[in-house]
Amino acid sequence: MGIANIEDLRQLARQLTEVFDVGAQDEGTLRANNADFNRIALMPRVLRDVSQRDQSVTVLGQKFDIPLILSPTGLPGVLWPNGATEGARAATAAGAGFCLSSMSTSTIEEIAKVATRPPWFQLYLMRDRVMSRALIERAKAAGYSALLLTVDLAMQGQRDRDVHNGLTMPPTFRASNVLDFALHPGWVWRFLTGPKVTLANLITPDQSDLFTIAGYVNSQFDQSVTWKDIEWAKTVWGGPLALKGILDPEDAKLAVDHGVDAVIVSNHGGRQLDGVRSAVSSLPDVVDAVAGRAEVILDGGVRRGTDVLKAMALGAKACMIGRPFLYGLASQGGVGVARALEIFRNEIDLALALSGSANLSKLDRSCIAWP
Numbered sequence: 335m336g337i338a339n340i341e342d343l344r345q346l347a348r349q350l351t352e353v354f355d356v357g358a359q360d361e362g363t364l365r366a367n368n369a370d371f372n373r374i375a376l377m378p379r380v381l382r383d384v385s386q387r388d389q390s391v392t393v394l395g396q397k398f399d400i401p402l403i404l405s406p407t408g409l410p411g412v413l414w415p416n417g418a419t420e421g422a423r424a425a426t427a428a429g430a431g432f433c434l435s436s437m438s439t440s441t442i443e444e445i446a447k448v449a450t451r452p453p454w455f456q457l458y459l460m461r462d463r464v465m466s467r468a469l470i471e472r473a474k475a476a477g478y479s480a481l482l483l484t485v486d487l488a489m490q491g492q493r494d495r496d497v498h499n500g501l502t503m504p505p506t507f508r509a510s511n512v513l514d515f516a517l518h519p520g521w522v523w524r525f526l527t528g529p530k531v532t533l534a535n536l537i538t539p540d541q542s543d544l545f546t547i548a549g550y551v552n553s554q555f556d557q558s559v560t561w562k563d564i565e566w567a568k569t570v571w572g573g574p575l576a577l578k579g580i581l582d583p584e585d586a587k588l589a590v591d592h593g594v595d596a597v598i599v600s601n602h603g604g605r606q607l608d609g610v611r612s613a614v615s616s617l618p619d620v621v622d623a624v625a626g627r628a629e630v631i632l633d634g635g636v637r638r639g640t641d642v643l644k645a646m647a648l649g650a651k652a653c654m655i656g657r658p659f660l661y662g663l664a665s666q667g668g669v670g671v672a673r674a675l676e677i678f679r680n681e682i683d684l685a686l687a688l689s690g691s692a693n694l695s696k697l698d699r700s701c702i703a704w705p
């Protein structure tokens with residue numbers, strides 16, 4: 335079967351996708367992230383010259399050829415050997431952005447080496463501020479261009495489907511799931527023969543196995559973080575700063591008041607608090623609250639080129655994509671990531687032509703017809 339869209343890539347990676355398709359609890363927010371895009375209709379215009387189309391954008395002072403940044407995702411090395419370096423290479427070569435997770439399986443420096451444009455770095459502010467500071471300083475030294483602080487993970491969300499499936503990260507081989515693995519000989523081979531998967535950037539007391547590290551990391555999520563800590567991180571970093579995980583317009587205003595340069599409207603891909611609004615339905619209120627004083631980026635549920643047009647027409651500067659990146663990676667490694675981005679590039683281009691808007695960054699709310 336030919337690969338026509340992002341759903342096809344998901345099917346290709348199927349069963350492996352159980353690990354990361356999962357959302358929190360009843361997965362209402364996860365579904366809403368996708369479904370709410372379908373509730374928004376575009377209003378196409380005709381008889382405009384759309385022969386020269388441009389989908390480049392400038393975000394946090396950096397120019398991208400396509401309006402997409404790969405969202406930070408932990409443990410990509412489980413899906414494909416050197417998953418993060420594969421993703422960074424493919425994304426930056428395609429003219430997209432790449433954001434490295436602090437829970438990644440490749441080091442800050444390895445990513446900087448393979449990326450052909452400066453990557454972004456994502457951090458959870460941890461109890462161990464010496465470690466947080468060290469990570470920020472390493473990213474700075476390696477030439478990263480933006481720091482993203484993820485602020486919607488005071489504790490890890492409850493993911494019921496993981497419990498039902500008996501899924502653990504990293505995967506363990508047990509009698510109950512051996513059939514799943516038997517159906518994926520290619521993945522099992524790559525996992526067993528690839529480089530050892532570790533949380534490569536964290537300075538933990540015991541690096542012997544991922545379970546020990548995961549336990550340590552869980553104990554490090556800091557529930558006492560406040561706006562003061564954002565100011566601290568801004569001072570240590572000294573460059574463009576974004577907060578990832580904002581839904582409430584009042585929080586968006588506070589972010590601006592605390593000197594944040596970009597607000598990333600996100601509910602962590604429906605993996606944290608179930609029952610919160612979708613990312614795209616939160617976007618217009620946040621855009622209005624920020625009123626041009628910071629950039630706004632949409633993260634969550636983007637699966638089609640038309641989703642990107644809708645988000646940008648509602649005021650987003652660019653979109654981030656989490657699972658589409660992982661579908662590509664899990665199915666074909668770096669080639670699959672390139673494929674996912676190519677699908678988006680083509681779909682955005684087609685949508686621009688057919689909606690009568692040659693220039694992506696000139697879209698506004700007149701391009702949206704609410705239901």
Ligand SMILES: Cc1cc2nc3c(=O)[nH]c(=O)nc-3n(C[C@H](O)[C@H](O)[C@H](O)COP(=O)(O)O)c2cc1C
Binds near residue numbers: 367633
């Ligand atoms: C498997 C997986 C791991 C993730 N790890 C992180 C992470 O380490 N840091 C972070 O800020 N967000 C993480 N996220 C959330 C993504 O950055 C992003 O917000 C989300 O995937 C966007 O929704 P989408 O998958 O619908 O595009 C993760 C998401 C998934 C699916």
